Amino acid sequence: LGPGDKVVTTIAEHHSNFVPWQQLALKTGCQFVCCGLTKDERIDEQAVCDAIDANTKLVAITLLANGLGVMPEIAGIVKAARKVGAKVLVDAAQAAPHLPLDVAALDVDFLAFSGHKLYGPTGVGVLYGRRAELEEIEPIFFGGDMISSVSVAKTEFNSLPYRLEAGTPNIAAVIGLGSAINFVKQLGWDDVQRHEAELVAALEEGLYSVQDLRVLGPRGAHHGLIAFSHPAIHPHDFSQYFDNAGVAVRAGHHCAQPLLKALSLNASTRASVGVYNTLEDISRFVEVLRGGIKYFT
Template structure:
């Protein structure tokens, strides 16, 4: 995959006198020339509002915007473009489901079932839904390696379970959760499943019809697309029954002095001027990823994770979290008594960018019995030599802090 590094201009630079090694794609991915050029071309040649003007620029912009929607539909195999809602990102999509679907359909006695490994964006909305509706928030039990035992997970889904919300891939542990099986079990009990796909859609083939999920949210910026653009997929029947939560221009059909009617899907959930350039860039990102192949990217990411865990496992004092297999995208770890922020600072001096902190997963940090962790996350532009540089940086950090605390 090293041939793709040249597609990412930001990687051709030095940081603190060293060639940049970017290992923070779990937070945001870098952007290839084709995505950058697509956004630039939009602003240079077709910048206009969509769905409104009949002039040439407006038609070009509308075609590009709706063309991007079709690309996303195909990318995740949604049944219709009406099921593709553009928004600001995963957080916005999950909050839309919580506010428009869950608050209106859940009641006292119902149960919401999530994992303790969830990102705050897929945890706090359900806390708020529980408070407003009287529903009970419950949690799957994680195994010691951060996976789900299928028998325990199935038993946790009862007749009271009206909504399951879970990440397909943990943004800390890299665990690939069995969302297809969970969907079948929750549907058998009459509930719905909401999938946080922020860490899965960029790294593996995701087919919403095969998963049979009811809602699925992801962000463009984690899949080589622009920031500020995301997607909520929802089954058409569910979205049709839901009310919008933002009101204004473009999402209306007719407006009277005392009442209004909404447009059909997907536009009733896209009030105001949408994120047009972001959508165009996301469409270009889909084209780029498809030109490589999601199966190829998936295999590459899993190889890098396995290689990193093997190399890092050679070092004394390194604690790694999450399963040893069936994981993707990242390795989360701690080094002896070195605080992750200090470790990240030392690595940055070597030109190596990693993440440090609680990763918006404070309950998971408490489950792991740590205050914070370091995280190296990989993508298609990384290779084994990047991991070798990381390991060398960890050795240097061990030597430095070992001398400091002698």
């Protein structure tokens, strides 16, 4: 990448799929293009497609926005990238626990996700890449099984995937992630998606029934999580109230500060659902939500 080249991403990205490309642009002089949201707070897919041109080398986009709970239509974006020979990298960290990941169907060059959002351990994740693309990546860490042979004059690196996995791996976490993946697969993706869709629908119904509550993202488009804010209650205070009541939510900018700024917010409260949640949990959440608003206002 260099001057004249372009990297295209969106305002809804997690910092981990935003800051690296921003910093790469600052270092190399390439253009960093950040596409915004539609009026109903979806990722503006048309703006992404319009930004992709002959100078575009990489399109980096989320599969499920962790600050909104909405999914862009990837297919059209991939098609636009293919027309100009640009590579596509998908951040699937938030999507991984909620839907099966089929890299062949997505037709992407790279896809990454973390272990801890998929009911696995922290400190471990997965990077998928087309073999041809991975072969072009020069190792930046050295030692361990990424080495094939070493002499005073030269070093030969191992074949993939070892050449990109330097040092002693986090063996326990890798085994744990494998077990987590098997756990979800045994549940069955159809059942997981059916169950979570029911939970999210109930969560939406509860949130939209509360006066003065701002729900981020369009109704009916949420997957796995919903973020919200109240004009009179700071999200950190809200989350503490939930915590005191035994309900786990997340408050803050969710490592997506550009997104929150685009929404004219400093922070939000986020409620996520998983395979272990029940409709009773949703009812309890709404009960505590109403109690918190009454307490603070």
